[in-house]
Amino acid sequence: MSASGTASPQVAVVGAGWSGATAARLLHDAGLRVHIFERTMAVGGHSRSATVNGVLFEPEGPHIFHTSKPAVKDFAVRHGMRHSYEHKGLTQIFLDDADEHPYTLSWPPQVAELHVLPVWPAIEKELSGLPPTPCTRDFESHCVSIMGRTLYRLFIEGYTIKQWGCHPSDLSSTFAPSRLGLRTDGNRRLFRDTWEFFPLPNAQEVMESMTRPIPATFGQEIAAADLPELERAYDAVVLTVPLDTFAGRPGRLEWRGIRTVSRYIPLEDPDATVTPGYIVNHPSLRVPYTRTVESKHASGQSIPATVVTEEYPGAPARHYPVLTTDSRNERENVRLQEEIRKMTRMSVFFCGRLANYEYINQDVALDQGMSCANDVIRELRAKGRNTREGRAYER
Ligand SMILES: Cc1cc2nc3c(=O)[nH]c(=O)nc-3n(C[C@H](O)[C@H](O)[C@H](O)COP(=O)(O)OP(=O)(O)OC[C@H]3O[C@@H](n4cnc5c(N)ncnc54)[C@H](O)[C@@H]3O)c2cc1C
Structure with a gap:
């Protein structure tokens, strides 16, 4: 695969959560040749949900999609985000x-x-x-x-x-x-946004719709060591991944994670639930977990069972960036971005919660994917690469 000549430029998108899926789709729609690389075997990122005996639950934490941006809502709805919801x-x-x-x-x-x-x-x-x-x-x-x-x-x-x-x-x-x-x-x-959804049957189907026309490699973790190889085939790379592991220095960025424990509970009444609401906070130190999540409240499934998930903090997972008063992690992430840019002649773009080291909601990840697609097109055009006229997406 050569990136030279007059053919439309090629872009590698690393990571297939909301940010990567959105950037990839808009670059594809703008006529660029895009390839997705995803570490796991499927799209969906951190918003993926699961089922046990047909009961939907959220092992990665509860995910309600809400936005006040018409372009973000339209893009999500076009790809199947339809079930309106009002979370209390x-x-x-x-x-x-x-x-x-x-x-x-x-x-x-x-x-x-x-x-x-x-x-x-x-x-x-x-x-x-x-x-x-x-x-x-x-x-x-x-x-x-x-x-x-x-x-x-x-x-x-x-x-x-x-x-x-x-x-x-x-x-x-x-x-x-x-x-x-x-x-x-x-x-x-x-949430007080104009639009609010609980994705049914799940968020990953929305992202599958976004990425359907785009070639993808699953089960491959991309790292900085792969940049020379990518450089031979691509003009630009969009990274939506954690930069310390990408750069070969895991642990340089502190994260706080939760461990989820999900219990499947058979019930006689198909419409019954066992906790007072979809998400219940437990601030007391007498309770070892911080929240319970019973997604059946949001999915509205009529099924003689439910799943209650307890969230225990302190797990080594990248869920919440640690924002200390000295901002040491944010500064380290900026250093890593600069370092990675210097490693390759490709244009490098950072997008999403991991590469930008921030807690963002799904709508913001999608919005960042839109901005990123525009930035890629603008920069490749400035470099004289052959991109179609016009922005990738009017936001
Ligand atoms: C507990 C919890 C609850 C949340 N609840 C909500 C909510 O109710 N509403 C809401 O709007 N938002 C919620 N969020 C935020 C939401 O999860 C994020 O906004 C969203 O996941 C961001 O998408 P992303 O594409 O930036 O990252 P991700 O979804 O994390 O996607 C990154 C992708 O990159 C892949 N990847 C990582 N490293 C590599 C590599 N080296 N090579 C290849 N692929 C790689 C990963 O496998 C993943 O698929 C919640 C977050 C948490 C932690």
């Missing part, structure tokens, strides 16, 4: 160690629901004394500044200690998810 978050809190039963409340907290708690007077007093602007010193100070110490202790502190294995004051406030905060509107929907 739940959390179970214990007020103190002597409590036998937890309170099941909305997540994020709805202030009106908190009135039932015996500690409401303390919460109310703290809420009335909040500073006018949130503190950004660290994650703990940030949370206390937006919800007061009592709610921080009940809803956030234990969850964060379990999830991150360190105290919230050692974490950067930039890590604070945008949906963290108090709600007063009675609307229990966790």
Whole structure:
């Protein structure tokens, strides 16, 4: 395979999750010759779900697709994302160690629901004394500044200690998810994007539709050592993979992962479930896991069984980037990007949660795939390579 001459340029896309699948499809649609390399035997990346005896469950964590970008929604819908969904978050809190039963409340907290708690007077007093602007010193100070110490202790502190294995004051406030905060509107929907879906039968079918016309090699892990070989056939490479392992230095980037334990539970009533909701947070340190996930609430399957998955933090998996107050991992990732660019004459593009070392939702991964496809076309055209006129995709 030669990359020279007037034929359309060739692009290698490494990784077939949302970001790689989207970039690959848009480059293909723009007339470039694309090849996908995927380490596992199938597309879908971290959003893949599974079934046991016909019951859908999510061994990699629950995945709700939500976006307010029309182009992202249209692209996903065109490839089969259709089942509209409205996720309502739940959390179970214990007020103190002597409590036998937890309170099941909305997540994020709805202030009106908190009135039932015996500690409401303390919460109310703290809420009335909040500073006018949130503190950004660290994650703990940030949370206390937006919800007061009592709610921080009940809803956030234990969850964060379990999830991150360190105290919230050692974490950067930039890590604070945008949906963290108090709600007063009675609307229990966790996400407030214009469109929200639970992919049925699963997310991997949407990505299979995206990648269907594109040649792919499965079961091959690509590393920096492969760049000279790729360089002989491709003009550009899109990397959606972890850069420390890619560069041959695994462990240079810290990640926090969860271990999931899934239990199959036979039921007499095909419409029954066993937990109060699709995802239930467990911030108390008395409970060893952080969440339960029962995907049957979202899939709506009528089947005499269910699967409940518990999430135990602290596993060596690349789920959550560790954003410390000194930003050491983000800086290391930028160093790795620069190093990898220097290893090859191909144009190199970094796309998705792993190569950019960030926690992003699926819609953002898809959006990054769109941007990346545009960047590839722009750069190859600037280098005088023969690409079709026009952007890959108008976003
Ligand atoms: C626990 C958890 C829950 C989540 N829940 C939600 C949710 O509810 N809603 C939401 O929108 N987002 C959610 N997300 C985020 C979502 O998982 C990501 O946005 C999405 O997976 C990003 O896609 P990606 O293509 O960037 O990466 P990935 O899906 O990780 O894809 C990367 C691909 O690259 C492959 N690969 C890796 N290394 C190599 C290599 N060297 N060579 C070849 N192939 C390689 C991998 O096998 C994989 O297929 C959640 C994330 C986590 C951790």
